Amino acid sequence: MPSRPSHRQNARSAAHQILCDWDPDKRWAEKLIAQHAKNLRDDDQRLATRLVMGTLQHLRTLDFVLTPMLRNGIDSVAPTSLWALRLGVEQLLFTRIPAHAAVSETVSLVSKHQRGFVNAIMRRVQREKSEITAKLEEAPAPVRYSIPDKLFNRWVEAYGEDATIALCEVINEPAPTTFRINELKPDARQRIEASGIAISPVEDWEDYYQVADPKQSIPADWFEQGWIYAQDPAASVAVRTLAPQPGEQVLDACAAPGGKTFLTALAINNQGNITATDSDPDRIERIEENCQRLGITCASTATTDWTDLDATLDVPAAVLIDAPCSNTGVLRRRIDARYRKTTLNPGPITSTQRRILANILTRIPDGGRCVYSTCSIDPAENAHCVHRVIDELTSSHPELKLTFVEDHQTLPHIDDVDGHYAALIKIERQA
Numbered sequence: 001m002p003s004r005p006s007h008r009q010n011a012r013s014a015a016h017q018i019l020c021d022w023d024p025d026k027r028w029a030e031k032l033i034a035q036h037a038k039n040l041r042d043d044d045q046r047l048a049t050r051l052v053m054g055t056l057q058h059l060r061t062l063d064f065v066l067t068p069m070l071r072n073g074i075d076s077v078a079p080t081s082l083w084a085l086r087l088g089v090e091q092l093l094f095t096r097i098p099a100h101a102a103v104s105e106t107v108s109l110v111s112k113h114q115r116g117f118v119n120a121i122m123r124r125v126q127r128e129k130s131e132i133t134a135k136l137e138e139a140p141a142p143v144r145y146s147i148p149d150k151l152f153n154r155w156v157e158a159y160g161e162d163a164t165i166a167l168c169e170v171i172n173e174p175a176p177t178t179f180r181i182n183e184l185k186p187d188a189r190q191r192i193e194a195s196g197i198a199i200s201p202v203e204d205w206e207d208y209y210q211v212a213d214p215k216q217s218i219p220a221d222w223f224e225q226g227w228i229y230a231q232d233p234a235a236s237v238a239v240r241t242l243a244p245q246p247g248e249q250v251l252d253a254c255a256a257p258g259g260k261t262f263l264t265a266l267a268i269n270n271q272g273n274i275t276a277t278d279s280d281p282d283r284i285e286r287i288e289e290n291c292q293r294l295g296i297t298c299a300s301t302a303t304t305d306w307t308d309l310d311a312t313l314d315v316p317a318a319v320l321i322d323a324p325c326s327n328t329g330v331l332r333r334r335i336d337a338r339y340r341k342t343t344l345n346p347g348p349i350t351s352t353q354r355r356i357l358a359n360i361l362t363r364i365p366d367g368g369r370c371v372y373s374t375c376s377i378d379p380a381e382n383a384h385c386v387h388r389v390i391d392e393l394t395s396s397h398p399e400l401k402l403t404f405v406e407d408h409q410t411l412p413h414i415d416d417v418d419g420h421y422a423a424l425i426k427i428e429r430q431a
């Protein structure tokens, strides 16, 4: 009778399945993990997640190691065997998993006729580990940090080589889970305190917390009851820059899943009105679920595509545009985003950003203000985009006076938070 697979083996085969299904543009790791790993025990879920994220984080480095060992090149290897090898080699080089377990369980992931080949490569990596590690230390930085050349070179151009290396170091480290306590629920803080789980404030970021013992995870009911919203502190910069006041009417133009709708509702203490729009109807549902859970009573939603010049929704005097972007500021949380087409080539997304910003700026009434924000660290999507739109609108709409008031950029390697950008623009209209 064949033996039943062990739990650890289940975690590995789930990880292998996820990697075989992964596509950086269409099927993101986070979503696949949620689908495939949901039937695993908690510790196997954690192992599967670690193995998938580790393999994707080190993908370029792993292929650099594997390529000279494959006689006909990496493309000659069947995808299921290649993913098994990447998964196995990652364990040998970057984890404390015993080598014999990494080898035997990797071999068991592939079909019988591939086992000899996979076993030979795994054993060779195991044997040559110290030479491989030494060779990696000499490898070019983008290979060592597993960053596509295009992205690495753009960062060097924007920030210089040393800062780029510091950035690569940081984005390959796990980011802490930080959260904001939901003061819209009067008992939230009390309930958290009563749980006996100690929390500590995030240094330099008023209102943000993390669980004091990093080994302890956040209890699920804190999320489910809407007592907290998990969010990086840098996400607050945009709303702080807009400074919405109680009683104000605010448009949160690219709102889903509603993180900044929440911060705006906190700032106005549920007094006033937020219109939370997004072009994706499925994501509008996420905003509504979040508002319901978090006790946000001042927001309504509408599906609106702000690249559409004929959009009919009224635009109030306070607007937040948290534009779709390349996500380069949040790569330490979205490990696989570094391989996405949008991240590698932000050209098309920057033109969408400009269209959204220009369309909304022309609709804001006299005396209004707009914050344009992204979670990108690419100047082309941030300050360059804002200045270009202001210049273009100023010449095409002489009645508009647009003033660039200030901007803020957080950087993971400097501020120890995600990379977020926010620019404040004032709008005046001549009669």
Ligand SMILES: C[S@@+](CC[C@H](N)C(=O)[O-])C[C@H]1O[C@@H](n2cnc3c(N)ncnc32)[C@H](O)[C@@H]1O
Binding pocket: 253, 254, 255, 256, 257, 258, 259, 260, 261, 277, 278, 279, 280, 283, 304, 305, 306, 307, 308, 322, 323, 324, 325, 356, 375
């Ligand atoms: C960076 S996310 C917003 C994150 C959100 N503000 C938060 O804090 O949770 C960008 C959002 O813009 C939406 N979006 C993309 N293109 C859009 C468009 N043309 N008009 C309106 N929303 C758009 C996307 O569906 C996505 O939900």
